[in-house]
Amino acid sequence: MKKMFTALLLILVLVVAGCSSNDGGAGSTEKSTLKNIKDNKKLVIGIAPGYFPFEMKSIDGGFVGYDIDLANAVGEALNTEVEFKQFAFDGLGPALQIGDVDMVIAGMTIRGDRALSISMSNPYYKTGQAIMVPAASKGIKSWEELDVKGNKIAVGIGTTGALLAKSQFKNAEVVDYEDFPLAATTMGSGQADAVVYDEPAIAVWRLEHEGEVHQLEGLLSAENLGIAVKKNDFETIQWLNSFLHSYVDSPEELESRSRWFEESDWLDKVSGE
Template identity: 50%
Template sequence: MNKLVLTFLVLLMLFVTGCSQETGVGQAAPSTLDQIKERKKLIIGTSPGYPPFEMRDKERNFVGYDIDLGKAIAESLKVDVEFKEFEFSGLIPALQTGDIDMVISGVTIRGDRALSVSFSNPYYTSGQVLMIQKGDKATKSWKDLDQPGKKIGVSQGTTGALLAKQLYKQAEVLDFDGFTSASIALKGGQIDGVVFDEPGIRMYEVMNADSVKGVYELISNENLGIAVRLNDFAMVNWINSFLYSYRGGAAEQASFAKWFQSNDWINTVEQTNG
């Protein structure tokens, strides 16, 4: 290699190195974890209306099992926390555009969603069940409604919606903008059933025992996870480490007992009876 070629290569390497330092080429994008620490605030996206996971109380404060989890994460990070409300279908887009740092909203870990976001390890195991009118004596299983003329309501964008559209071959599956809207349609007789997460239906039945009831035959088993930006491995690793200590700990046990083993909170939250 002659001196002219060698000199050219050295100059080229210096130029590329300088450009990389100026533009950040080749450097890893900052993790959401770093941004949260610098901002000193954690911004969480959630979709109230899913008792007992996320709701609003009568003072319009966010409350529920997922809300307690979000507050515990912020406390562990020693930062403030802000919850932002979205329709469920708008949560992942909000995460992708950077409006929020993470989603804690009863989100089921699914392969198709994992193409758009990254998930933590599961923090709760749930499942889909059917809710029907209180006076329906004929329906004993979700399969009993799979017949022509029957209508099944689902919350658009949820796992229940996807599952119902796969399983119901003869009944008509109708999208609603949320679980509450579908439940109101059921109570009004516009539809024959609602497919949704088992904890949400149990709580809704408690609050509307005179009009609806659950058919607690699990249609599926699902794991709920915290969603963060795609491939933000630092954020995922931190959350997983946090969950190892939080799940089964004193704070989580107190939250579970409050929201799942007691009905004392029901009259403190916004009622969505329609």
């Protein structure tokens, strides 16, 4: 009986150990993203170009923007090469989950629903959702005036703006587009009555299309942007939080913020995609 009990106890220990090594939790033996990056000598970042001024395609085919500067700073801190992979915004989470990318730096808002499938760092930028309308509609003062049957509100698919608009607008039709430039262009061609998107991107669009569009006063929400990694990758999250603590408000980050948010001479060096 004693031998049988010992054997059963050993089997139970092995089963528990096996479960804990595969659940992605604190006892997991799966390599963290940091270890994979060091082994591969490469950091693969998922981005969604078209989100001005965070990530954009330059006219020479590369990627530029505030998030690109941040990604390169992460790579420099890890002393590794950085590779960017482009996705539609709603494809970034799945790409992260299957290991196609190591991190996502794409103006992604920290939200509770996202935390169910991925993990996110502390905030690196604070923003909010704004509403842009054609210049001819500048007399409109609030989102309520737009919420009438027959109106179309353009949003970027999978974005926080899309989620917010669909919960806020009860009468107007909220229409998904692949990215912000397409949504804004659709409004410009008269096929939509407004766009809901992050305020920095709308501010840049106004600079590019001066006199053609108008931004409503105030914001629909206040949000924090974070870096996304695989769910429960606590080692990588801890490292990112320590990195961001030293990066945000550093001379390097302030210079990047000034370049992309306060200046506009880069506008003719990026494509509209």
